[in-house]
Amino acid sequence: MSDRVLLDYGSGGKASQRLIREIFLKHLGNPGLNRLDDAALIEDLSGPLAVSTDTFTIFPLFFPGGDIGSLAVHGTVNDVAMLGAEPRYLSCAFLLEEGLDMQDLDRIAASMGRAAADCGVQVITGDTKVVPKGAADKMFINTTGIGMVIADPAPSGSRAEPGDAVLISGTMGDHGLAILTHRQGLKFETDIQSDSQALNSLTTRLIREVGDVHVLRDPTRGGLATTLNEIASQSGCEILLQEDQVPVRREVQGGCSFLGLDPLYLANEGKFICILPEDLASKALEVMRSHPAGRDAALIGYVREGQKGRVVLRTSLGGHRLLDMLEGEQLPRIC
Amino acid sequence: MNLSSEFRDPDLCRRVLEQIQHLADSPFRFMEVCGTHTVSIFQSGIKSLLPENISHLSGPGCPVCVTHDLEVNTFLALAKMDLRLATFGDLMRVPGSRGDSLKKVQAEGARVDIVYSAFDALQLAVDNPSENVVFLAVGFETTAPTVAATVKVALKQQVENFFILPMHKLVPPALQALASDPDIRVDGLLLPGHVSTITGIEPFMFLAGDYNLPAVISGFEPLDILQSIQILLRMHKEKTPAVINSYKRAVADQGNPRARKVMQEVFKPVDTAWRGLGDIPGSGLSLRKEYLGFDARRKFEPAPLQPETNTGCKCGQVLKGKILPPQCPLFASVCTPAEPVGPCMVSTEGSCAAFFKYSL
Ligand code: SF4
Numbered sequence: 001m002s003d004r005v006l007l008d009y010g011s012g013g014k015a016s017q018r019l020i021r022e023i024f025l026k027h028l029g030n031p032g033l034n035r036l037d038d039a040a041l042i043e044d045l046s047g048p049l050a051v052s053t054d055t056f057t058i059f060p061l062f063f064p065g066g067d068i069g070s071l072a073v074h075g076t077v078n079d080v081a082m083l084g085a086e087p088r089y090l091s092c093a094f095l096l097e098e099g100l101d102m103q104d105l106d107r108i109a110a111s112m113g114r115a116a117a118d119c120g121v122q123v124i125t126g127d128t129k130v131v132p133k134g135a136a137d138k139m140f141i142n143t144t145g146i147g148m149v150i151a152d153p154a155p156s157g158s159r160a161e162p163g164d165a166v167l168i169s170g171t172m173g174d175h176g177l178a179i180l181t182h183r184q185g186l187k188f189e190t191d192i193q194s195d196s197q198a199l200n201s202l203t204t205r206l207i208r209e210v211g212d213v214h215v216l217r218d219p220t221r222g223g224l225a226t227t228l229n230e231i232a233s234q235s236g237c238e239i240l241l242q243e244d245q246v247p248v249r250r251e252v253q254g255g256c257s258f259l260g261l262d263p264l265y266l267a268n269e270g271k272f273i274c275i276l277p278e279d280l281a282s283k284a285l286e287v288m289r290s291h292p293a294g295r296d297a298a299l300i301g302y303v304r305e306g307q308k309g310r311v312v313l314r315t316s317l318g319g320h321r322l323l324d325m326l327e328g329e330q331l332p333r334i335c
Numbered sequence: 336m337n338l339s340s341e342f343r344d345p346d347l348c349r350r351v352l353e354q355i356q357h358l359a360d361s362p363f364r365f366m367e368v369c370g371t372h373t374v375s376i377f378q379s380g381i382k383s384l385l386p387e388n389i390s391h392l393s394g395p396g397c398p399v400c401v402t403h404d405l406e407v408n409t410f411l412a413l414a415k416m417d418l419r420l421a422t423f424g425d426l427m428r429v430p431g432s433r434g435d436s437l438k439k440v441q442a443e444g445a446r447v448d449i450v451y452s453a454f455d456a457l458q459l460a461v462d463n464p465s466e467n468v469v470f471l472a473v474g475f476e477t478t479a480p481t482v483a484a485t486v487k488v489a490l491k492q493q494v495e496n497f498f499i500l501p502m503h504k505l506v507p508p509a510l511q512a513l514a515s516d517p518d519i520r521v522d523g524l525l526l527p528g529h530v531s532t533i534t535g536i537e538p539f540m541f542l543a544g545d546y547n548l549p550a551v552i553s554g555f556e557p558l559d560i561l562q563s564i565q566i567l568l569r570m571h572k573e574k575t576p577a578v579i580n581s582y583k584r585a586v587a588d589q590g591n592p593r594a595r596k597v598m599q600e601v602f603k604p605v606d607t608a609w610r611g612l613g614d615i616p617g618s619g620l621s622l623r624k625e626y627l628g629f630d631a632r633r634k635f636e637p638a639p640l641q642p643e644t645n646t647g648c649k650c651g652q653v654l655k656g657k658i659l660p661p662q663c664p665l666f667a668s669v670c671t672p673a674e675p676v677g678p679c680m681v682s683t684e685g686s687c688a689a690f691f692k693y694s695l
Binding site for chain 2: 262312314316317320321322324
């Protein structure tokens with residue numbers, strides 16, 4: 001195979017076959033995918049299913065704590081898990097730019113294979129397209145996940161109720177800051193790692209061992225603040241967030257104050273919000289903290305009647321202010 | 336969140352707040368000059384904790400907010416030329432007179448790169464020798480020295496495709512203009528911590544000397560701000576207006592002479608227009624003769640749109656502390672962070688944006 005991705009590899013001919021066998025089947029293969037039929041046959045799922053799709057574009061492709069491949073698996077697996085489901089199968093479509101380094105593609109496919117195996121899902125169908133140089137930035141990956149819903153009723157952003165407690169599974173902002181600080185141009189010494197990880201085994205335990213989970217949501221783009229605003233407006237209630245209870249790593253806090261960013265708005269790829277009746281909170285925290293993905297779990301706030309759709313922050317000093325959604329993306333400040 | 340820093344310690348802050356309550360026995364109007372202070376006051380909830388007797392006004396200390404319409408129109412005109420702009424992220428959404436912004440012209444094909452320092456912009460020029468790169472040089476004394484140092488390096492390395500659009504502004508002349516305005520009733524100033532690291536305390540001494548205005552160079556943590564307010568109140572009580580450096584852990588009284596030297600080698604002070612404040616003598620910086628080759632205005636001669644005079648934006652009044660943002664008739668109705676009319680709403684450090692974002 002060539003050491004670069006050529007337009008030929010997306011032609012559907014022999015070159016495509018080689019790419020599929022030598023890269024994708026090598027790392028992602030399983031009996032279903034290996035059949036190479038036009039569609040995948042699923043025989044073992046029944047009952048309500050959860051389906052989610054997402055397209056991943058990220059710069060740089062490799063970042064501390066992960067890469068676009070593992071991210072594309074974790075992101076979709078987590079979205080399926082947030083509906084109270086056990087993710088089982090993934091589809092995976094690659095859009096590659098002509099000239100992409102074949103070794104990078106190999107590394108990324110291998111990382112996807114490992115991530116999928118770790119969270120117990122199989123890639124059962126896929127697609128590859130190659131576009132001329134310049135028509136896309138290196139590579140995009142689309143993944144669709146399917147899982148069986150195990151919670152009844154399924155958690156939803158619209159089910160937060162006054163009297164519920166708001167929990168978070170760990171520290172905020174790690175992914176967002178790790179990516180920002182590794183973008184070209186920002187010379188900023190840190191060893192902050194992305195928190196990219198699958199959350200399905202922890203959410204499954206919460207549902208099975210604690211039950212009555214009202215909301216599960218992963219605060220990805222827009223971070224905790226934006227996600228809580230979405231939940232408050234979907235549920236038509238007010239959320240009170242206690243600033244001093246929100247876990248933020250010291251390095252992330254430091255990087256944020258240096259750059260004029262707010263960790264509450266930074267993206268996370270391996271954390272989730274769990275909202276459930278207050279009397280279940282300590283049990284839920286116990287379960288979360290006993291799991292590696294929830295070691296730093298904390299109770300960070302409450303749902304109350306208040307004013308529909310708004311999030312109020314109680315600051316560490318005891319003052320109150322609005323915690324609004326972000327307008328556009330967060331950009332580092334001038335001075 | 337991490338509270339271990341003593342400057343965020345809630346108990347200490349509470350004690351200072353109690354003393355503030357005790358000292359604020361009549362109404363006071365304080366102005367924080369710097370946008371970072373504005374945001375910190377809102378973000379930390381200080382705003383909601385201060386006694387009602389104390390009103391806090393935001394001054395002209397957000398570099399984006401004071402960038403004049405004509406300057407915005409100039410860089411938008413440059414963006415439409417065959418060159419590459421390098422800018423701090425803050426400027427991306429600032430509206431020009433026709434509602435354009437760098438974000439919008441970028442979507443139409445203009446090449447705009449967000450950088451984190453002037454050196455990164457220079458590197459962009461070095462890496463792309465076939466393109467002309469223009470760095471949008473905004474900011475106060477805090478950023479001007481690095482830009483000056485970058486221009487010196489560019490000259491030494493004979494980089495011929497690197498330019499800057501100088502839009503720097505100097506804080507002390509603006510405060511001079513404010514202090515001498517008879518309409519402005521301010522009882523004290525929080526002076527900008529970052530700017531002071533360069534200028535030192537001396538350029539602010541006139542506030543107490545000529546205008547009897549107490550002023551405190553303040554850090555940005557909640558405790559810094561509360562202590563500075565407490566110092567202002569005490570000076571009132573004791574009738575001893577002075578300029579005090581209470582940010583000694585970062586600001587040396589004499590500032591940073593090396594940074595000032597580079598700045599003076601490359602730039603010279605000129606009169607310049609501030610948004611909302613008008614022309615202020617000696618408050619801008621233009622390139623000295625030896626460095627004029629780096630001036631994007633001279634090289635490309637952009638033809639900016641003449642600013643519209645009547646957008647209804649009251650940024651000027653806000654920046655002078657004459658009104659609070661919600662008193663602007665456009666606030667939160669016509670003017671929002673999604674569709675900002677003025678830069679005070681677009682800048683993350685603008686006081687209109689802070690009111691919009693944080694007020695309950
Ligand atoms: S609310 Fe908008 S229009 Fe009014 S002063 Fe502020 S920025 Fe200008």
